Amino acid sequence: MTNVDPTTGSLACVYRTEGLTKVYGEGPAAVHALRGVDLALPGGEIVVLLGPSGSGKSTLLNIIGGLDRGTDGTIWFRDQELSAMSDAELTHYRRDNVGFVFQFYNLMPSLTARENVELVTEIAKDPMEPEEALALVGLHARLDHFPAQLSGGEQQRVAIARAVAKRPRVLFCDEPTGALDSTTGRAVLKVLKGVNETLGTTVLIVTHAAATAGMAHRVIHFADGKIRKIRENETRLDPDKIDW
Amino acid sequence: MNPLDRKLLRDLWRIKGQAAAIGAVIAVGVLLLVMMTGLVRSLDETRQAYYERYRLAEVFAPVTRAPENVIGDLPAIPGVAATEGRVAGYALVDLDSVDLPIQARIVSLPDFEAPRLNDIFLIAGRRLDPANRDEILLLKSFADAHDIRPGDALRVTIRGAQRAFSVVGLVQAPEFLYVTAPGELAPDDERYAVIWMSRATAGAAFDMEGAFNEALLSLTRDAREPAVLEAVDRILEPYGGLGAYGREDHLSDRYVSEEINGLRATSAIIPPLFLAVAAFLLYIVISRMVQAEREQIGLMKAFGYTDLEVGAHYFKLILFIAVSGAILGCLAGIAAGRAMVVLYLQFYKFPFLLFELRSSSFVLGILVSVCAASAGGLLVLRRVFALTPAVAMRPPAPADYSRTGGVVRKLTRILDQPGRMVVRRVTRQPALMGGAVLGIGAGMALAAAMTSVMSGFDRTIDVNFNVIDRSDLTVSFTDPKSDKTILELQRLPGVIEVEPVRNVSAVLRNGLRTHRGAVEGRIATPRLNRAVTSEMDAIDMREEGVILSTSLADKLQIRPGETLTVEVREGRQPVLELPVFGTTESLLGSPAYMQIDALNRALREPDRVSGAALRIDSARSDEIYRTLKDMPAVASVSLKDETRESLQELMDSGAGAMRYVMAGIAFVITFGIVYNSARIAQAERERDLASLRVLGFTKGEAAFVLLGELAVVMFVALPVGALLGYALSFGIAAGFSSDLYQIPATFGRSDFGTAVLAVLAASVASGWLVKRDVDRLELVSALKARE
Structure with missing residues (x-):
C-alpha cells in the first residue's frame, strides 16, 4: 500500500479531490449531494464506499467516473485535472480509462452478450477479445444469448465483462449486487476480486451492504455528503466468506 | 458489422x-x-x-380569302422563318350509325410536297396521292371511335354539297393535341372529326382555288411576336384578315x-x-x-x-x-x-x-x-x-402533476384513479399533447380538404348542368342565320322550348390584358341557358354592357362599372367599348354574355342567330335528332347529357384524376399519424401500465388509461382538423381549378363527416392494435427492465 502526499498528488495516487461539492437545483429547493469532499485514492486497490442512500456516494462515483460534473472543487485523475476537462475530453477519459458496472446491468436489450461486450471493445485502444472477457466472468458458454435469455447474475457478469474488456485502469461499480441474491452476489464479487488481482485494475464499489466492505483494501464511510471515516483493512475476506 | x-x-x-x-x-x-x-x-x-x-406554326393568321401570291409577301416580315398558306374550314360528316350531324374540321395539305409547317404524323395507311382527288386522311381518335379504317369511305358535306371520300390514312398532328368542337369544352372523340385533304381538293370544295384562307408562320429565335402579328395583320387586312394570333392562343x-x-x-x-x-x-x-x-x-x-x-x-x-x-x-x-x-x-x-x-x-x-x-x-x-x-x-x-388548475381539480374529484391519470397527463403535458393533437389534426385536415375538393368537382358539374344550363341540347348553325330559323325549330314536334343564341368570336381587352374567346348573345331573360350569381340567382341581360364570368373578370382584372374593349373577329370586325355591368358564377370556361339584340346591333347584323338551346320531349328525341341531321343549316348538335359525360371524363383524367390519388394519400397519412401517436403513447407508458396491472387492475382498466388519453387527444384533434381542413380546402381547390373549369371550395357537412369517420376508424384500429399489445404485456420484465 502506498502512502500519498496530498500536496504533490504523486502518481501513485489515482484520484485526488479537493473541496468537491455537488448541488442539485437552486435556492430553497437546492439539494447538497456533496459538501466538500477531500480524498486521495491510491491505485490498484479495491475500495468500497459505504453509506445510507442519499449520502452522496453514488454522486461521487459518477463525478470521478466522468459521468457528471461537480459544482465546485477540483478532481485529479493521475496528473490530469478532470474538473477542467471539456465534454469531449471527458468522453475520451471514459473511453480510455474507465469501466462501469451498474445495479440494473444496463445491457443493450437488442444485442447479445458478445455484442454488448463488442460495443466497448470496438472503441477501446487495447481491448481483450470479447470471448476472453466473457470467459473471465465464466460466461464463455453463453456468448450468443440476448439479455432477456440470461439470469440477473449472468446479466451482471456480462456487464462486468463489458466493463473490463477494455482493460480499464479503474472499474466503477454502483451497487453491483443490489439486484442479486446472495449466491449470485458472491459470484459477482469474486469476479470483481479476480479482475483486481489479475489485471491490477482499481475497483471502486458503491454499496450499502456493509458486509461487502470485508473484501476491500480500503473502506470509505459516507454520510450527508461528506466522508465520515476511512478505514484500511488489515486482513481481507474472501467473497465466499462474506456474511450476506 | x-x-x-x-x-x-x-x-x-x-x-x-x-x-x-x-x-x-x-x-x-x-x-x-x-x-x-x-x-x-x-x-x-x-x-x-x-x-x-x-x-x-408559331403564328396562325386566318383570312377570308387571300390570293396565293400574298403568301410570298410574308417572309419579308422581320422575324419570319417559314410560311405556308392553306385552306381550312368546317364540314359535316354523315355516318349511318350516328343520328346526329358530326362536325368536322378540314385542313389542306400541299399537293406535291411535305408541308413546310404543321406536318402530320401518319399512324396507319399512307399519305395522299396528289393524282387522286377523292382521298382524305382522318384523325385517328375519331376513326377509332367509329371503327373507320384506311380503305373505308366517308360521306362529307362541305358547303352544302355531300361527297364520298376514301380514307387512305389515319393521322395525328401537333395542332390537334386537344380536339374539341367549336363551343365545346371537353373533347369527345366520337363527335368531332379532323380531315386532311389535298390543297387542290380543299380549294375546289371551299372555292379557294388559287387562294388561301389561313396563313401559317414560324419565327426566328430573335423574332418579336407582337410586331410580326401586327405586320401580318397589315398585309392580310385587304383580304379580310381575321386577326393573326400566336401559338399560345391556338385552342x-x-x-x-x-x-x-x-x-x-x-x-x-x-x-x-x-x-x-x-x-x-x-x-x-x-x-x-x-x-x-x-x-x-x-x-x-x-x-x-x-x-x-x-x-x-x-x-x-x-x-x-x-x-x-x-x-x-x-x-x-x-x-x-x-x-x-x-x-x-x-x-x-x-x-x-x-x-x-x-x-x-x-x-x-x-x-x-x-x-x-x-x-x-x-x-x-x-x-x-x-x-x-x-x-x-x-x-x-417524474413529470410534475402538482400544479393543477381549479377546473381540472374539480373534474378529477369526480373521476376514479385511472380517470385522474388520464386527465392529469393530458393537462400537465400540454406540449406533448399539443403535438399529438396538431399531428392528428393535420392528417384530418388533409382528409377533410380532399373530400371537400372531391365534392367541389361534383358541385361544378351540378351547378353547370342543373342550375345554369337547363336545356337538353344545343344546336349551332353553319353560319349566322335569320331568327326565322328559331321558329322553324320551334315548330318541330317534340320541341318544348327554344332559346336563340348568337356567339361571335372576339378578343376581349382590358389595357394590356387580353383574352381570346367569344361573346355569347342571350335573350333578355334566359330560361334555358342562364347566367347566375354566386347565390345561384338568375341574372337578366341588359341592353348595354356585358356580364363576365368571375374567372374571366379576374383574368382581365376588370370590375363591374369599368369598360371592356371587345374586338370582334367576325363579319365587319367592329371594335366595341362596352361597360361591364356584372359578373356571373360560371364554373366552366370563361364566358362573356351580352343581350342578343344589343350584340346584333353592334355588329349591324340584326335578327341573326348562330345557334339555339332546346328543351325537348325525351320520348321524341330520336325523331328530333334525325330532323336536325337533315337540316342544312345545322352544323352541330350537342347533347347536354353527352357533354356532361365527357366533362366528367375530362375531370377524371389528367390533373383532375389526381384528386383520387391525393384523397387516398390523405387517408394513408391520417392513419399513419393516428397509429404512431397510439404506439408512442404506449411505449411511454409501458411501466405505468405494468404497475397498474401488478396493483390488481384488469387488462381493460389498464388499457383505459392509455386509450382514454388517446380518446381525449382525438376529440380535441377533430375540431382542430376541421378548422385546418376548412382553410386547406381553399388552397387545394385553387390548385385544381383551371381555365377549363373552376373547383369551388365547398365544405359540406358530409365532407367533414367522412374525414371524422376516417380519423375515428383509424383510431379504433390503432387502439385495437395497441390494446392487443397491452394485454400481452409481461409484467415482471416490463417493471424490471429500466429501458
Missing part, C-alpha cells in the same frame, strides 16, 4: 410497425411529388419535341398549356403541403422515439462514445426509414405517373408520352424526407446530449 449497426437492425425490427407507418407517410408524400413533377416534365418535353419534329395549345400549368401549380402547392404534414409527423414521432432511447444514449456516452458517434447511430436509423420510404415513394410515383400517362393519352393526342423522371425530383423527395426526419431526431438528441451521462441514464424525473 459493428455492434451498433446490429443494434440498429434489431431496433428497426422491434419498431417495424411504427417504422412502416412512418415510411408509408414519407412514401406517399414523395409519390405525389415524383408523379406530379414527372408528369409536368413529360408533358412539357413531349409537347416541345412533338411541335419541333412536326414543325408546328389546342392553350388547353394543353392550361393542363400543364394547372399541373405545375398543383404540384407546387399540394405535394409540399403533404410533405410538410409528413415532416411534422416525423418530427413528433422521431423526437419521441429518441426520447425513449434516452437511457441507452446515456449508457453509450458512459462507455466513451462521442456525441457524434451516438448521433450518427440514430441518424442512421432515421436515414434508413426516411430513405426506404422515399425510394418506395419514388418507385410508386413512377408507377403512378405511368398510369396517369395512359389517362392523359386519352385526351391529348400525343403520338407517344413517356413518363420521364427528372433526377432532381427524386433527389428532392429523398432530401426533404431525410431533412424532415432528421430534424425531429436531432433536436431531441441535442437535448439528450446536453445532459451528463449520469443524468441521461436515470429515468427522467
Whole structure:
C-alpha cells in the first residue's frame, strides 16, 4: 500500500479531490449531494464506499467516473485535472480509462452478450477479445444469448465483462449486487476480486451492504455528503466468506 | 458489422410497425411529388419535341380569302422563318350509325410536297396521292371511335354539297393535341372529326382555288411576336384578315398549356403541403422515439462514445426509414405517373408520352424526407446530449402533476384513479399533447380538404348542368342565320322550348390584358341557358354592357362599372367599348354574355342567330335528332347529357384524376399519424401500465388509461382538423381549378363527416392494435427492465 502526499498528488495516487461539492437545483429547493469532499485514492486497490442512500456516494462515483460534473472543487485523475476537462475530453477519459458496472446491468436489450461486450471493445485502444472477457466472468458458454435469455447474475457478469474488456485502469461499480441474491452476489464479487488481482485494475464499489466492505483494501464511510471515516483493512475476506 | 449497426437492425425490427407507418407517410408524400413533377416534365418535353419534329406554326393568321401570291409577301416580315398558306374550314360528316350531324374540321395539305409547317404524323395507311382527288386522311381518335379504317369511305358535306371520300390514312398532328368542337369544352372523340385533304381538293370544295384562307408562320429565335402579328395583320387586312394570333392562343395549345400549368401549380402547392404534414409527423414521432432511447444514449456516452458517434447511430436509423420510404415513394410515383400517362393519352393526342423522371425530383423527395426526419431526431438528441451521462441514464424525473388548475381539480374529484391519470397527463403535458393533437389534426385536415375538393368537382358539374344550363341540347348553325330559323325549330314536334343564341368570336381587352374567346348573345331573360350569381340567382341581360364570368373578370382584372374593349373577329370586325355591368358564377370556361339584340346591333347584323338551346320531349328525341341531321343549316348538335359525360371524363383524367390519388394519400397519412401517436403513447407508458396491472387492475382498466388519453387527444384533434381542413380546402381547390373549369371550395357537412369517420376508424384500429399489445404485456420484465 502506498502512502500519498496530498500536496504533490504523486502518481501513485489515482484520484485526488479537493473541496468537491455537488448541488442539485437552486435556492430553497437546492439539494447538497456533496459538501466538500477531500480524498486521495491510491491505485490498484479495491475500495468500497459505504453509506445510507442519499449520502452522496453514488454522486461521487459518477463525478470521478466522468459521468457528471461537480459544482465546485477540483478532481485529479493521475496528473490530469478532470474538473477542467471539456465534454469531449471527458468522453475520451471514459473511453480510455474507465469501466462501469451498474445495479440494473444496463445491457443493450437488442444485442447479445458478445455484442454488448463488442460495443466497448470496438472503441477501446487495447481491448481483450470479447470471448476472453466473457470467459473471465465464466460466461464463455453463453456468448450468443440476448439479455432477456440470461439470469440477473449472468446479466451482471456480462456487464462486468463489458466493463473490463477494455482493460480499464479503474472499474466503477454502483451497487453491483443490489439486484442479486446472495449466491449470485458472491459470484459477482469474486469476479470483481479476480479482475483486481489479475489485471491490477482499481475497483471502486458503491454499496450499502456493509458486509461487502470485508473484501476491500480500503473502506470509505459516507454520510450527508461528506466522508465520515476511512478505514484500511488489515486482513481481507474472501467473497465466499462474506456474511450476506 | 459493428455492434451498433446490429443494434440498429434489431431496433428497426422491434419498431417495424411504427417504422412502416412512418415510411408509408414519407412514401406517399414523395409519390405525389415524383408523379406530379414527372408528369409536368413529360408533358412539357413531349409537347416541345412533338411541335419541333412536326414543325408546328408559331403564328396562325386566318383570312377570308387571300390570293396565293400574298403568301410570298410574308417572309419579308422581320422575324419570319417559314410560311405556308392553306385552306381550312368546317364540314359535316354523315355516318349511318350516328343520328346526329358530326362536325368536322378540314385542313389542306400541299399537293406535291411535305408541308413546310404543321406536318402530320401518319399512324396507319399512307399519305395522299396528289393524282387522286377523292382521298382524305382522318384523325385517328375519331376513326377509332367509329371503327373507320384506311380503305373505308366517308360521306362529307362541305358547303352544302355531300361527297364520298376514301380514307387512305389515319393521322395525328401537333395542332390537334386537344380536339374539341367549336363551343365545346371537353373533347369527345366520337363527335368531332379532323380531315386532311389535298390543297387542290380543299380549294375546289371551299372555292379557294388559287387562294388561301389561313396563313401559317414560324419565327426566328430573335423574332418579336407582337410586331410580326401586327405586320401580318397589315398585309392580310385587304383580304379580310381575321386577326393573326400566336401559338399560345391556338385552342389546342392553350388547353394543353392550361393542363400543364394547372399541373405545375398543383404540384407546387399540394405535394409540399403533404410533405410538410409528413415532416411534422416525423418530427413528433422521431423526437419521441429518441426520447425513449434516452437511457441507452446515456449508457453509450458512459462507455466513451462521442456525441457524434451516438448521433450518427440514430441518424442512421432515421436515414434508413426516411430513405426506404422515399425510394418506395419514388418507385410508386413512377408507377403512378405511368398510369396517369395512359389517362392523359386519352385526351391529348400525343403520338407517344413517356413518363420521364427528372433526377432532381427524386433527389428532392429523398432530401426533404431525410431533412424532415432528421430534424425531429436531432433536436431531441441535442437535448439528450446536453445532459451528463449520469443524468441521461436515470429515468427522467417524474413529470410534475402538482400544479393543477381549479377546473381540472374539480373534474378529477369526480373521476376514479385511472380517470385522474388520464386527465392529469393530458393537462400537465400540454406540449406533448399539443403535438399529438396538431399531428392528428393535420392528417384530418388533409382528409377533410380532399373530400371537400372531391365534392367541389361534383358541385361544378351540378351547378353547370342543373342550375345554369337547363336545356337538353344545343344546336349551332353553319353560319349566322335569320331568327326565322328559331321558329322553324320551334315548330318541330317534340320541341318544348327554344332559346336563340348568337356567339361571335372576339378578343376581349382590358389595357394590356387580353383574352381570346367569344361573346355569347342571350335573350333578355334566359330560361334555358342562364347566367347566375354566386347565390345561384338568375341574372337578366341588359341592353348595354356585358356580364363576365368571375374567372374571366379576374383574368382581365376588370370590375363591374369599368369598360371592356371587345374586338370582334367576325363579319365587319367592329371594335366595341362596352361597360361591364356584372359578373356571373360560371364554373366552366370563361364566358362573356351580352343581350342578343344589343350584340346584333353592334355588329349591324340584326335578327341573326348562330345557334339555339332546346328543351325537348325525351320520348321524341330520336325523331328530333334525325330532323336536325337533315337540316342544312345545322352544323352541330350537342347533347347536354353527352357533354356532361365527357366533362366528367375530362375531370377524371389528367390533373383532375389526381384528386383520387391525393384523397387516398390523405387517408394513408391520417392513419399513419393516428397509429404512431397510439404506439408512442404506449411505449411511454409501458411501466405505468405494468404497475397498474401488478396493483390488481384488469387488462381493460389498464388499457383505459392509455386509450382514454388517446380518446381525449382525438376529440380535441377533430375540431382542430376541421378548422385546418376548412382553410386547406381553399388552397387545394385553387390548385385544381383551371381555365377549363373552376373547383369551388365547398365544405359540406358530409365532407367533414367522412374525414371524422376516417380519423375515428383509424383510431379504433390503432387502439385495437395497441390494446392487443397491452394485454400481452409481461409484467415482471416490463417493471424490471429500466429501458
